[in-house]
Amino acid sequence: MARKNIKSHSDVVEKKLVGVADSVITAAQRNQDPTLSIPVRSLANVNFNEKRGIIEMGRRKQARSFFNVGMAKKFMQTVLVADALAELQRANLTTSLREIYYRTKHTIKNSHENTFDGQNESDPLIEDLEVTLEALREELHVRAENSGTVVGPLVLVDDGDRVDCTRLGKGGYSVPSIVEPEYIQISKCTADFVLLVEKGTQWNRLSEDKFWRRYNCILLTGNGQPPRGVRRLARRLHQEYKLPVYVLVDNDPWGYYIYSVIKQGSINLAFESERMAIPKAKFIGFSSSDPDRYGLPRNVGIKLNDKDINRARELLKYKWFQKKEWQNEIKGMLSTGLKYELDALANKDFQYLTKTYLPRKLKENDWLD
Amino acid sequence: MARKNIKSHSDVVEKKLVGVADSVITAAQRNQDPTLSIPVRSLANVNFNEKRGIIEMGRRKQARSFFNVGMAKKFMQTVLVADALAELQRANLTTSLREIYYRTKHTIKNSHENTFDGQNESDPLIEDLEVTLEALREELHVRAENSGTVVGPLVLVDDGDRVDCTRLGKGGYSVPSIVEPEYIQISKCTADFVLLVEKGTQWNRLSEDKFWRRYNCILLTGNGQPPRGVRRLARRLHQEYKLPVYVLVDNDPWGYYIYSVIKQGSINLAFESERMAIPKAKFIGFSSSDPDRYGLPRNVGIKLNDKDINRARELLKYKWFQKKEWQNEIKGMLSTGLKYELDALANKDFQYLTKTYLPRKLKENDWLD
Numbered sequence: 001m002a003r004k005n006i007k008s009h010s011d012v013v014e015k016k017l018v019g020v021a022d023s024v025i026t027a028a029q030r031n032q033d034p035t036l037s038i039p040v041r042s043l044a045n046v047n048f049n050e051k052r053g054i055i056e057m058g059r060r061k062q063a064r065s066f067f068n069v070g071m072a073k074k075f076m077q078t079v080l081v082a083d084a085l086a087e088l089q090r091a092n093l094t095t096s097l098r099e100i101y102y103r104t105k106h107t108i109k110n111s112h113e114n115t116f117d118g119q120n121e122s123d124p125l126i127e128d129l130e131v132t133l134e135a136l137r138e139e140l141h142v143r144a145e146n147s148g149t150v151v152g153p154l155v156l157v158d159d160g161d162r163v164d165c166t167r168l169g170k171g172g173y174s175v176p177s178i179v180e181p182e183y184i185q186i187s188k189c190t191a192d193f194v195l196l197v198e199k200g201t202q203w204n205r206l207s208e209d210k211f212w213r214r215y216n217c218i219l220l221t222g223n224g225q226p227p228r229g230v231r232r233l234a235r236r237l238h239q240e241y242k243l244p245v246y247v248l249v250d251n252d253p254w255g256y257y258i259y260s261v262i263k264q265g266s267i268n269l270a271f272e273s274e275r276m277a278i279p280k281a282k283f284i285g286f287s288s289s290d291p292d293r294y295g296l297p298r299n300v301g302i303k304l305n306d307k308d309i310n311r312a313r314e315l316l317k318y319k320w321f322q323k324k325e326w327q328n329e330i331k332g333m334l335s336t337g338l339k340y341e342l343d344a345l346a347n348k349d350f351q352y353l354t355k356t357y358l359p360r361k362l363k364e365n366d367w368l369d
Numbered sequence: 370m371a372r373k374n375i376k377s378h379s380d381v382v383e384k385k386l387v388g389v390a391d392s393v394i395t396a397a398q399r400n401q402d403p404t405l406s407i408p409v410r411s412l413a414n415v416n417f418n419e420k421r422g423i424i425e426m427g428r429r430k431q432a433r434s435f436f437n438v439g440m441a442k443k444f445m446q447t448v449l450v451a452d453a454l455a456e457l458q459r460a461n462l463t464t465s466l467r468e469i470y471y472r473t474k475h476t477i478k479n480s481h482e483n484t485f486d487g488q489n490e491s492d493p494l495i496e497d498l499e500v501t502l503e504a505l506r507e508e509l510h511v512r513a514e515n516s517g518t519v520v521g522p523l524v525l526v527d528d529g530d531r532v533d534c535t536r537l538g539k540g541g542y543s544v545p546s547i548v549e550p551e552y553i554q555i556s557k558c559t560a561d562f563v564l565l566v567e568k569g570t571q572w573n574r575l576s577e578d579k580f581w582r583r584y585n586c587i588l589l590t591g592n593g594q595p596p597r598g599v600r601r602l603a604r605r606l607h608q609e610y611k612l613p614v615y616v617l618v619d620n621d622p623w624g625y626y627i628y629s630v631i632k633q634g635s636i637n638l639a640f641e642s643e644r645m646a647i648p649k650a651k652f653i654g655f656s657s658s659d660p661d662r663y664g665l666p667r668n669v670g671i672k673l674n675d676k677d678i679n680r681a682r683e684l685l686k687y688k689w690f691q692k693k694e695w696q697n698e699i700k701g702m703l704s705t706g707l708k709y710e711l712d713a714l715a716n717k718d719f720q721y722l723t724k725t726y727l728p729r730k731l732k733e734n735d736w737l738d
Contacts, residue, residue, distance in 0.1 A: 088719065094577060096570045099715035102669055106716075114668055145569050147516050147592055149543040158538020169527020170552070174518040174543040177573070183539070200514045201465045204546070208463060223516055299483055300471055346468035347475075350457065 009182060013140065014089035016133040020082040024066070035065040036078060039131040039271065041124075046270040048319040053279030055265040055320075057131070064128075074125075080104045080115055081125045088141040094178055096143055097123050131271045138178045138232065148175035148230035149200070151207050152218035154237075155188035162187065165218070170207045175220070177229040179236065189241045190216070195284075195358075196234050197221045198249040198258055202342050202353060209354040215362065218243070225258055231276050234262070238278050245278050246367060248358075251286035252339035253311035256321075256330065259283045264320050282367040285357070286342050288332030294357060300347050301338030308339060325368050378551060382509065383458035385502040389451040393435070404434040405447060408500040408640065410493075415639040417688040422648030424634040424689075426500070433497075443494075449473045449484055450494045457510040463547055465512055466492055500640045507547045507601065517544030517599035518569070520576050521587035523606075524557035531556065534587070539576045544589070546598040548605065558610045559585070564653075564727075565603050566590040567618040567627055571711050571722060578723040584731065587612070594627055600645050603631070607647050614647050615736060617727075620655035621708035622680035625690075625699065628652045633689050651736040654726070655711050657701030663726060669716045670707030677708060694737050 020036065027034035038061060039045070045058040066075045084103045088095060095103075101119040108115060116122050130137055137144075151172040154165040158176070165173050176184065195217050197203045203221035206212070212219045218237060222230040237243045247262055249255030263281040265273025291301060304312070315321050316330050333339060345352045361367065389405065396403035407430060408414070414427040435444045453472045457464060464472075470488040477484060485491050499506055506513075520541040523534040527545070534542050545553065564586050566572045572590035575581070581588045587606060591599040606612045616631055618624030632650040634642025660670060673681070684690050685699050702708060714721045730736065 091719065093719050094573070095715065095719050096573075096712065098570065098710070098712045099719065102710075102713045102715040103719065105669060106666070107668055143573060145592060146518070146540065146573065147569070149515070156538075158540050161536045161538040163537055163540070167530045168532055168542065169525075169530040169545075171515070171525075171527050171532070171545040172543045173537065174541045176538075176540040200516070201467065201512075204463070204465075204512060204515065223514060297475065299476055300474060341467070341471075343465065343467045344471045346464065346471040350460065350462050350464050350468065350472065 009139075010089055010092065013133070013135050014086055016135060017082050017086040017089065017129075017140075020129070020133075021079060021086075024079060027066075033065045033067040034075070035063050036075070036132065037061045038064055038128050041127060041131060041271065043267060046267055048264070050319070053264055053320075054273040054277040055267060055270045056273055057271045077104075077116060077121060078125050078128060081122055082129055085126075085129065085140050085142075092141075094141040094143045097126060100126065100142065127269075127271075136180070136272065136275055138180045138228070139182075141178070143177035144228050146175060146177045146227065146229055147224075148220065148222045148227055148233070149173065149203065150175050150218060150220045150233065152212040152220075153190045153216060154186070154218050157185040157187050158183070166213075170204070172207060172219075175222075175227075175229045175233055177227065179229050179233045184233075186236065186240060189218070189237060189243070191218045191237075191241075191243060192216045194218045194220055194234055194237050194243050194245045196226065196230070196245055196247050196262065196281075198226075198247075198255060199224065199342065202248065205351070205353055206358075209351060211354050211358070215358075226262065228276070231262060231278075234281075235276060235278050238280070245281045246284040247281055248284050248342070249286065250339070250341045251288060251290065251333065252341075253308050253315055253330075253333075255286065256283075256315055257311075260315075260318070260320060280369075282369055284361055284367045286340055287366075287368070288329055288336065290357075291336075291338075291340055291344075294345070294348070294352075296340065296344060296347060298338065300344040301336070301340050304333070304337050304339055309334065323369070329368060378508075379458055379461065382502070382504050383455055385504060386451050386455040386458065386498075386509075389498070389502075390448060390455075393448060396435075402434045402436040403444070404432050405444070405501065406430045407433055407497050410496060410500060410640065412636060415636055417633070419688070422633055422689075423642040423646040424636060424639045425642055426640045446473075446485060446490060447494050447497060450491055451498055454495075454498065454509050454511075461510075463510040463512045466495060469495065469511065496638075496640075505549070505641065505644055507549045507597065508551075510547070512546035513597050515543060515546045515598055516593075516596055517589065517591045517602070518542065518572065519544050519587060519589045519602065521581040521589075522559045522585060523555070523587050526554040526556050527552070535582075539573070541576060541588075544591075544596075544598050544602055546596065548598050548602045553602075555605065555609060558587070558606060558612070560587045560606075560610075560612060561585045563587045563589055563603055563606050563612050563614045565595065565599070565614055565616045565631065565650075567595075567616075567624060568593065568711065571617065574720070574722050575727075578720060580723050580727070584727075595631065597645070600631060600647075603650075604645060604647050607649070614650045615653040616650055617653050617711065618655065619708070619710045620657060620659065620702065621710075622677050622684055622699075622702075624655065625652075625684055626680075629684075629687070629689060649738075651738055653730050653736040655709055656735075656737070657698055657705065659726075660705075660707075660709055660713075663714070663717070663721075665709065665713060665716060667707065669713040670705070670709050673702070673706050673708055678703065692738070698737060 024034040040060040265277040393403040634646040
């Protein structure tokens with residue numbers, strides 16, 4: 001992306017943020033009650049759009065106004081947060097949710113009252129601004145942790161440095177929290193697909209065995225529930241390079257959930273699905289039928305506990321798990337009463353994942369949609 | 370390190386592991402009771418060596434023999450684990466603790482008994498073998514998570530790839546779990562010091578601001594309590610390139626503890642201090658006196674809870690915190706009743722850490738030893 005576009009994009013976001021303050025001033029000058037109209041972020045305002053395959057927000061909005069005893073403090077806080085976010089845009093800096101809380105915290109003049117008493121007061125306001133201004137958190141320059149890693153036939157440009165992900169050994173490139181085009185440019189990608197691996201331990205196995213070279217893929221992990229940067233990178237590779245995305249998770253309700261968040265977004269952050277979700281992502285395993293198919297002994301399975309069982313039953317009811325294959329998948333787990341970690345494949349052989357399991361899965365197109 | 374040395378080092382470790390099985394066979398052939406002599410890994414066998422500045426193991430050993438009803442199963446398990454570890458050496462693979470558990474788990478023939486029922490049975494045996502064979506876990510090819518990141522004037526060679534850590538943008542190189550010379554070679558390092566940062570959020574700030582370029586240092590983080598790979602890399606840079614290591618942590622008992630583990634090792638893994646600890650590491654902050662010195666308002670401090678207070682009092686008694694400066698440091702925290710996160714520096718300015726706090730610390734040599 002050309003430098004000019006990047007700058008103008010940042011200008012747009014800054015203008016939106018400044019607009020929040022402007023609307024207050026304009027209203028005050030007209031002796032009107034300053035009011036913000038904020039989309040409602042609650043379960044009641046969330047739908048699963050079957051056609052698009054994503055969880056999305058409805059159209060309900062709520063007014064937040066200054067001359068309302070119940071809303072005045074929150075209104076003031078919203079403006080303070082918008083101001084801090086505008087500062088980030090102007091200085092071209094990124095920061096964390098926590099630092100925004102600290103930045104905007106002070107004691108109100110001639111009082112003992114703090115602008116904010118805890119981060120739990122500032123975080124929701126950042127989400128409010130995201131939905132109101134239709135700007136991703138990343139576009140507001142707010143980062144989360146960066147605990148993702150990538151290797152494979154992919155060249156990124158980060159701060160002007162050309163990062164060739166085929167030349168980073170086993171270790172790989174540490175995926176930043178913000179991978180928006182403003183910060184990270186994808187300059188080359190010759191891979192056939194993305195393999196998004198839940199846990200670092202399998203990613204390490206695949207990286208050590210140079211699986212990406214043999215199968216011409218991009219190996220990506222978030223070391224657990226994938227952080228936003230990892231999801232956004234997968235989404236960009238999917239969208240900009242039309243790469244299929246295969247998700248490899250443990251065989252437990254948590255694994256299904258991770259997959260579903262990658263695929264259609266989450267209920268809590270429904271407004272982000274639009275630019276985070278990958279509705280065509282495939283679940284490549286670990287499937288309930290795999291232990292039998294790959295001859296794993298039952299004693300490497302782990303007994304489902306009550307929490308697992310309840311969670312699996314909840315998943316069975318989700319609209320996005322209504323396909324017959326998915327019902328069978330989840331019911332299969334419940335019927336054996338066992339869950340399996342991918343690590344259990346080591347029972348066969350330390351390299352079973354690389355040399356047998358995934359090659360066969362890919363050859364047989366054995367995945368769920 | 371030349372390829373030959375690497376191979377011969379791996380041979381040595383493999384021989385040690387095979388030796389465990391051999392000693393069993395030899396004893397059996399001589400109609401003797403096969404016995405392993407294992408150093409005792411308990412608090413009673415741990416000392417702080419003031420002269421060397423590290424926590425180290427004493428010389429007590431215990432016998433583990435096969436013809437002893439109470440020890441037979443554990444003996445058999447130890448041999449199984451040694452066998453799996455030897456397999457890793459022969460195939461030149463690395464794996465996780467969890468996979469070793471799965472690899473060695475099976476049902477004993479003609480019985481319903483498992484070799485292992487949980488990973489809590491195999492993990493301690495790996496530690497037993499580490500101390501018995503005097504081989505670091507990394508040398509046994511057992512990895513932990515890799516959640517560390519590095520940037521700065523440092524060139525590593527990983528799997529034959531030359532990784533220049535000045536050319537990896539803001540994201541950086543993902544530090545692998547195993548950074549032994551067998552896997553990672555340091556081919557160039559022109560830095561003046563290592564800055565080991567507890568949290569990713571400060572590391573991101575420093576990386577974004579290219580602090581490493583201005584202060585010619587290596588920026589390293591483990592995103593929390595530093596994982597083994599990060600500690601080993603810092604130690605190697607300290608030892609092989611004589612770089613001072615400065616540790617930047619939050620101002621709380623947990624921060625002091627993280628620093629102390631980096632510096633003199635931990636009680637639980639005392640046998641590793643020898644090759645993990647950095648006795649000359651300095652604590653550069655966040656110090657109890659910093660909030661006053663840098664004019665932070667008290668309302669960004671967090672009230673110490675009972676757990677914090679008890680932990681701080683425990684730390685006061687540790688032999689390695691007996692220096693007057695350290696007693697003042699910890700008592701300073703207790704007397705204000707407040708702890709501070711580094712994130713709170715954002716209260717002054719988003720770049721306060723990079724532009725004011727650390728430059729002044731470095732200029733004034735303001736650190737604790």
